[in-house]
Amino acid sequence: MIEEIITSGRMNPEIDPLLHIWGWEISLYLYIGGLVAGILFFSALLVLLNKEDKFTFSVKMLPLSAPVLLGIGLLALFLDLSHKLYFWRLYTIIRLNSPMSWGAWTLMAIFPLSVLWCCIWLKDNFTTFKWPYTWLDALFETGKKYRKLIAWMLVGLSLILGMYTGILLSAFNARPFWNTSILGPLFLVSGLSTGAAAIILFSKNRQERRLFSKVDMALIGVELFFIIHLFMGFLAGVRVHIQAAELFLGGPYTAPFWIFVVSLGLILPALLEFLELKQFKIPHVIPAVMVLFGGLLLRIIVVSAGQASRWLY
Amino acid sequence: MRYAMAIDTKKCVGCSDCVVACQLENDVPEGYCRDWIVEITTGTYPDLQTEIRSERCNHCANAPCVRCCPTGASHFEDGGIVLVQPNECIGCKACIAACPYDARYVHPDGYVDKCTFCLHRVKKGQQPACVAVCPTKCLYFGDIDDPRSKISLLLKKRKWKTLIPEAGTDPKIYYLI
Numbered sequence: 001m002i003e004e005i006i007t008s009g010r011m012n013p014e015i016d017p018l019l020h021i022w023g024w025e026i027s028l029y030l031y032i033g034g035l036v037a038g039i040l041f042f043s044a045l046l047v048l049l050n051k052e053d054k055f056t057f058s059v060k061m062l063p064l065s066a067p068v069l070l071g072i073g074l075l076a077l078f079l080d081l082s083h084k085l086y087f088w089r090l091y092t093i094i095r096l097n098s099p100m101s102w103g104a105w106t107l108m109a110i111f112p113l114s115v116l117w118c119c120i121w122l123k124d125n126f127t128t129f130k131w132p133y134t135w136l137d138a139l140f141e142t143g144k145k146y147r148k149l150i151a152w153m154l155v156g157l158s159l160i161l162g163m164y165t166g167i168l169l170s171a172f173n174a175r176p177f178w179n180t181s182i183l184g185p186l187f188l189v190s191g192l193s194t195g196a197a198a199i200i201l202f203s204k205n206r207q208e209r210r211l212f213s214k215v216d217m218a219l220i221g222v223e224l225f226f227i228i229h230l231f232m233g234f235l236a237g238v239r240v241h242i243q244a245a246e247l248f249l250g251g252p253y254t255a256p257f258w259i260f261v262v263s264l265g266l267i268l269p270a271l272l273e274f275l276e277l278k279q280f281k282i283p284h285v286i287p288a289v290m291v292l293f294g295g296l297l298l299r300i301i302v303v304s305a306g307q308a309s310r311w312l313y
Numbered sequence: 314m315r316y317a318m319a320i321d322t323k324k325c326v327g328c329s330d331c332v333v334a335c336q337l338e339n340d341v342p343e344g345y346c347r348d349w350i351v352e353i354t355t356g357t358y359p360d361l362q363t364e365i366r367s368e369r370c371n372h373c374a375n376a377p378c379v380r381c382c383p384t385g386a387s388h389f390e391d392g393g394i395v396l397v398q399p400n401e402c403i404g405c406k407a408c409i410a411a412c413p414y415d416a417r418y419v420h421p422d423g424y425v426d427k428c429t430f431c432l433h434r435v436k437k438g439q440q441p442a443c444v445a446v447c448p449t450k451c452l453y454f455g456d457i458d459d460p461r462s463k464i465s466l467l468l469k470k471r472k473w474k475t476l477i478p479e480a481g482t483d484p485k486i487y488y489l490i
Binding site: 004007008011021080081084087097098104172173175313 | 422
């Protein structure tokens with residue numbers, strides 16, 4: 001057997017022996033990005049389908065959480081920066097080659113739009129609520145008149161937001177586990193699925209919960225399909241891709257990924273949602289919490305595993 | 314003009330003089346390095362082969378760090394040198410994730426730092442610090458666009474390789490083998 005011993009004199013902090021530049025902040029942000037994308041996507045889509053009075057929780061109430069969640073996500077991103085006082089440099093340039101630049105500008109567009117979306121529905125949500133100034137009232141009434149136009153923009157932006165959280169990682173050729181184009185669609189579907197789970201978790205309307213149980217089951221099906229393709233692609237790839245897949249097929253990520261993400265975060269909740277639709281008495285909270293937890297763990301594991309996979313030379 | 318470096322693995326003894334010279338010249342913070350020595354032994358005893366390399370940023374022509382930088386802090390200077398502008402860097406670390414050679418690190422002051430090919434010396438007509446101090450003279454720095462430069466002639470005469478060319482980065486550090 002030919003053996004190879006590599007000795008390196010480099011020992012830079014956070015780089016050696018294993019890359020560890022991104023921790024919980026990035027995982028949490030990617031998770032929140034996906035979740036918010038899901039929440040806003042379904043809200044806007046139902047408006048476009050003229051269902052805003054039928055499914056009031058997902059259209060009008062849940063989006064109130066979007067700006068708050070985005071705020072938490074942006075705070076996490078900010079905490080991750082190591083040269084914090086220069087963060088405004090992001091907004092001095094548009095760099096089409098950089099997914100991070102895309103993300104920064106998407107957030108710049110979707111954040112104010114989500115605030116506007118919340119304000120439009122405030123009077124519907126809280127009947128006694130009144131805007132302190134008449135011009136504010138007039139502004140948001142006008143906004144409501146153009147809600148379909150705003151909904152179209154939200155659908156587009158939320159899809160970009162959900163997709164970019166995955167593309168951000170898949171653009172790194174240097175980290176073989178991230179470097180697969182299926183990561184974008186996978187994170188988008190996972191984000192939509194967590195958005196549906198949030199609706200199931202908090203909605204008081206049984207019909208709404210049943211609809212989103214079905215939607216969530218379909219999304220979980222697609223997600224499982226993508227995960228299988230992710231590994232098929234790696235195993236049919238070059239040596240570094242095979243090694244990246246082996247991190248999950250016998251390597252250190254095997255148990256957390258297949259038990260907690262795939263089994264407890266996808267397959268079991270889909271099964272519970274199915275049984276609930278078949279009139280079994282299962283609290284709707286359980287599958288919803290499992291999906292939300294599985295989504296977070298997926299981000300944590302993918303962010304960590306990518307940094308553990310590398311080219312050897 | 315295209316700056317590049319050639320490193321003669323047959324002459325390098327792995328003394329780390331280049332590492333120390335770089336740290337002193339560029340005021341590299343303690344515990345960090347911009348260049349480093351790698352020793353690779355392959356084969357089965359007693360048929361062993363050892364290669365010693367002085368490694369650093371490859372100043373790639375298709376640099377993934379420049380591509381992914383959201384602010385343009387990572388950029389190409391004249392001659393293809395890849396540099397970081399500290400007051401444009403937000404410390405997002407995307408470039409560190411993008412580098413297959415792991416040549417970058419976060420400076421304790423917050424911005425991302427790396428080998429500059431000693432641009433401040435090159436501008437004065439001097440050699441990069443690592444090249445200048447090498448006791449075995451195994452490092453060559455120069456312009457590969459000039460067919461009469463020493464490095465161009467060496468690359469024509471000797472066999473060479475680059476590191477992970479399959480990563481598509483088009484690296485500009487050549488290892489003479």
